[in-house]
Amino acid sequence: MAALWHSTFFLVMVLLAISRPSLASQAGNDDLQMGTEHRTNKGTVNGTENLITTLPIVTWNWQEIKFPYLVALWILVSWLCKLVFQLNPSLTSVIPESGLLICIGWVLGGIIYWADKVQTFKLQPFIFFFYLLPQIVLDAGYSMPNKLFFSNFGSILVYAVIGTCWNAATLGLALWGCCLGGAIGDIDIGLLQLLLFGSLIAAVDPVAVIAVFEEVHVNEVLYILVFGESLLNDGVTVVLFNVFNAFVSLGGAQINAVEIIKGIISFFVVALGGSLVGVIFALLISLLTRCTKNIQIIEPGFIFILGYLSYLTAEMLSLSAILSCTFCGVCCQKYINANMDKRSVSTLRYVMKVFANGSETIIFVFLGITAIDPSIWVWNTAFILLTLLFIFVFRFIGVFFLTWILNQYRLVPLEFIDQLMMGYGGLRGAVAYGLVVLLDENKYKEKNLMISTTLLVVYFTVMLQGITMKPLVTWLKVKRAAVTERTLAEIIQNRTFDHILVAIEDISGQIGHNYMRDKWNNFEERWLYWLLMTPSARKSCDHIFNIFHKLNLKDAMSYVKEGERRGSLAFVRNETKADVDFNKKFSGNFSAMMPYIMAENMGSDHVPVSSILWDSVHSVCLDMHEKDLKMRESEDFNAHHLLEQHLYRGKKQHRHRYSREYLEVNKDKNEVQEIFQRTMRSRLESFKSAKMGVNPPKKISYHLKKDQPQKMPNGKSTDNRKSHAYGKEDLEFSEGDSASGCEAAGGSFPMRAHRGAGIVNPAFNAEMDPMPAMQQILPWLAEAEVDSSAVVPSQRAQLTLPCTPSNLHRLAPLHLTTHSFLLADSPATQDTSEPPPPPVV
């Protein structure tokens, strides 16, 4: 606490020091603000300088450097405020940082006012909108979780557009109604002005939302909905503000349908235009980073400048600047992260966070300071209270109504608790204040009333709602952000669902969500990657490789750390004898278990040691049973990584992993092959088992498992070894081996199945029945890159074999394809007689 007082004292001194010279220059300056520069005094100083009689060793140059000095000093003071209350951590856990900053702003404002008798420092709208806000928005866009954002995009748009319009309209109308009813008293305000006021108060503020929600850690969907809404509603706010401003200027009489229609059109123009500007700048940035391989030092700078330019360009064209900046960040993040060097990416991320956080701090401090200015305060209790009441009520009504509509269409409906939090999380902030100060006093007689009310609303939402947000979240048991890694079951589940969905979409031929995503991924990887990413970045786009690489790096780092801890890296040489204790907290308990875990993991499957290291950052409990938990967790993570590497990607991911590297193409093909083989195999199995009716499937799978390590080429030799009564099958297999179109995969399946199945001869005759089905299969096979020889046998078979639907029905259907596929593979030299000759290699 002593430190707290020391720093506060220091701040007070600093501020007094500032205000003293500013008092001195009061005469020359009307309002000394950060954005203005007055050099009127310089002349007088220079004039006096001409009268010096001796060489001054040191001079007091306050006037020349006043402006930059004040700017720098204010930034320093604002950031020091952050330091002040960090000294008392219990305070920050109760009141959100933004609230504390506002309080400090009050204190500072009070000091300055006491020193100057007038508020010399205010939050100027120009400075706010052009120097403080852009970096916050750019940072928000750049660090936006894209997948989450775009998958909830529809909901976000609904809330942002319809919700904001609803809030604005109802607030304006309700206030006007109260005004007419006389509840507010005698103020000179009309419906249009109230609508304008409603539109600028209605918007949820991104700065405030970031500040409060970041500390609360609600679940991601809730967070992205509120946050996305706060960003996207700027489009609506700008339009409404400009429209109503123009209407007020035109006067109520001039408003007719044309104007209203123009207003609606302007919404679309502003919103879409702003987004378009952002996207264009994102393209520019990505293209630029593609070429900046040799000037990596300054690479991050480009992002900032171009991001800022996107903001300014949109502002210049009177489009929505926040939307532009947001989309610029959102669209370019993927490409620049891939293109730039890792260090540039880190630099970019950290510097953006510094700027954004710094701006946020300054904004809140100044929000506090500007309140201490009696000249702007007009206290109208009814107006203020009514505004607050209506804001709350209409927000909740809006949220519930819109959510009810949205839940009809969402896959995961939003629960009531989440809706409550959404309504409660509608924080207003500095943007509203900035807009209200922009109003023209002559047109808006009640500007001060509106300013005061806005300030009070902002304070109320930020402080009160900020303070109560965390307890409310815990009390209502809102779902928090998931901090644990997804369980194995979930990973498997996700993949299963992916596969199912893709398959169903193929069957039904329907264009669904996945289809759209698939199409976008195709487009992206085909055109955008080529255009916007450097060749090396394209190659390293592979998911599996990235994970593998990261895990290897983690391994290496953990090795080195452990080695340093033990004095040297000598232990690395004895991998199996790993007596390594990665878990510093459990040194005694774990050293026994560790070798077991390590040995198991150090197998051939690259499972990283890092997973164990992960454990060491968990809880500190020293119970014995925790040991098992840890071990289980480590095995769990191993299994995770194993699965990550080996789970088949769905088809859609196949396509968008395409690259020009042979390695990757083959890998994809391998996966496809494997799945294909397995499918054929299983189809043939069931064909066989259905025929005999005797053979339990388990036997087949057992044999299959045994055979799995052997790949296709081995088929021939083992085939002969086991062939006794297989007759035609064997012939086909061996020939299938040589002639297979699908990489010799076909020949091996039935062979393996047969070996396990123990087929007897009589079954063969029945096998001929399915041949006619082959002709149906062939067009499909042709697609699967089978060589043209496949086509020939079909016609041959067609001639030779009887085709009876009843036979087809009798058999278990799956194998038909396999069989015909096999036949398709056999070369044309095979004779056309029904019972084929005994096996010939």
Place this chain on the structure above:
Amino acid sequence: GENGTLSREDFQRIPELAINPLGDRIINAFFPEGEDQVNFRGFMRTLAHFRPIEDNEKNKDPTASEPLNSRSNKLLFAFKLYDLDRDNKISRDELLQVLRMMVGVNISDEQLGSIADRTIQEADQNGDNSISFNEFIKVGNLYFVYLET
């Protein structure tokens, strides 16, 4: 196909299904128990699982129309893909089979077995070493969080 019904080879004609690891199982899901033909009605019933949820639609199961109803039917569909012997539980073997289908050949059986064990351990709550439908729901719900249609 012929006489207004589909048989399995009609489905197998779709090339993408052959390269879908769960393709065969999905095909089987269209056919009711023990039959080899599915008529249009049955086809639509299966596809109907994948429609977005509407409150006043009784998708397949005419129980009380809670909003969760259709979602649980979708999960039931997926559950049935795992549960071959229809005993309403996913045993370790059944899970192993599905895993084997979805995973490449580079994983050995022991590893796959331990993955299956781990999965069951995570999801199993009543300790019967298999995943019942309720436990399955709990896991499956998390996936939907990332979707919106």
